Amino acid sequence: MSSLAQQIAALPAPLLGRLRARGFDPDRVARWAASIGKDRDARNRLQGTVEPPAPGDVVDVPAEGTPEHARCREAGLDALRRGEVALCVLAGGMATRMGGVVKALVEVLPGRTFLDLRLAESDHLRRTTGVPVPLWLMTSEATNAPIREALGQRLDEQGDLCATFEQHVSLRLTQEGALFVDEDGEPSVYATGHGDLPDALRESGLLGRFIARGGKTVWIANLDNLGATVDPVILGWHLGHGGPLTVEVVDKGGDKGGGPMRWNGRPVIAEDFRLPTSFDPKVVPVFNTNTFLASAEALSALAMDWVYVEVEKKVGDRKAIQFERILNEITFGLPARFLRVPREGLAARFLPVKDVEELERRRPAIEAIARARGFLG
Secondary structure, three states: OOHHHHHHHHOOHHHHHHHOOOOOHHHHHHHHHHHHHHHHHHHHHOOOOOOOOOOOOOOOOOOOOOOHHHHHHHHHHHHHOOOOEEEEEEOOOOEEOOOOOEHHHHHEEOEEEEHHHHHHHHHHHHHOOOOOEEEEEEEEEEHHHHHHHHHHOOOOOOOOOOOEEOOOOOOOOOOOOOOOOOOOOOOOOEOHOOOOOOHHHHOOOOHHHHHHOOOOEEEEEEEEOOOOOOOOHHHHHHHHOOOOOEEEEEOOOOOOOOOEEEOOOOOEOOOOOHHHOOOOOOOOOEEEEEEEEEEEEHHHHOOOOOOOEEEEEEEEOOOEEEEEOHHHHHHHHHHHEEEEEOHHHHHOOOOOOOHHHHHHHHHHHHHHOOOOOOOOO
């Protein structure tokens, strides 16, 4: 059998060009292949000291009617009016549990898709502040063309108003560390996860141009969490603490998910599978919503060794191995502060939609919030 390096070198030049244009690194794939079959669980789990958040690590969003709320709101509005904020939405997903279509184009409300509602938010921000808040969508190979077609004349390649950029890709491997090929004998390409965002955004040129024209803050949110809208109060709080990163967290309720903790004394967000087996995640009452406010300069300068997690994927009726990185690992590269936000009522900021049943259940809340925040006429 030929080596992995030989298999990659023998790939058609157009395919290699397409891969390299999207962050493909043969040396990194070779390192991944060499690790397959070794103790995946041990590799995924953090070494060192992991502890619950320290007092003061998780702060509640300022309560309405308080002086701090008013101060934060005004500071946030000022930043928006100066054009210092961009909204970056993670839109690389396919709605595999909603018919396998591009998730951005799933109808959430009558005649309104996820993408439509994000555009309505952008329009509302422009109306209320008098300044555009650029909307950037991180797409994947699977979603980029349909989303760009749907955007049509809204697209602005400079990124002043609305632009797309693609996340990275790699090639799936067999459990023996060779290239995985599909039923047609073709290499199996996949997107390497939303942790691609800092690198892909920087490579797109959008971030550099944003900084050059005075941009300061990149607001990052999941496409399907329509509660995670740009909020002047939260923006003002983020700017007020002076650090490069704010992460929104919510009470867990009955949910599971990565949450804030201290690793070797440093506040980070870690998924449960990254925790030592001796650490009980139930002692942390909040979890990460995958909504981040990041300093544009810090994102641009970020240099860190990303952890790519080994994942087993079923492709057809066979098992393949792929390696992915997750965005909350950014907290290992940038000092983070954690802000607890509401998950109930008109102030709710966590309304994820993963399948049709959840969409039906959340639709009334999504509509009420969209109306209350001025996104629907």
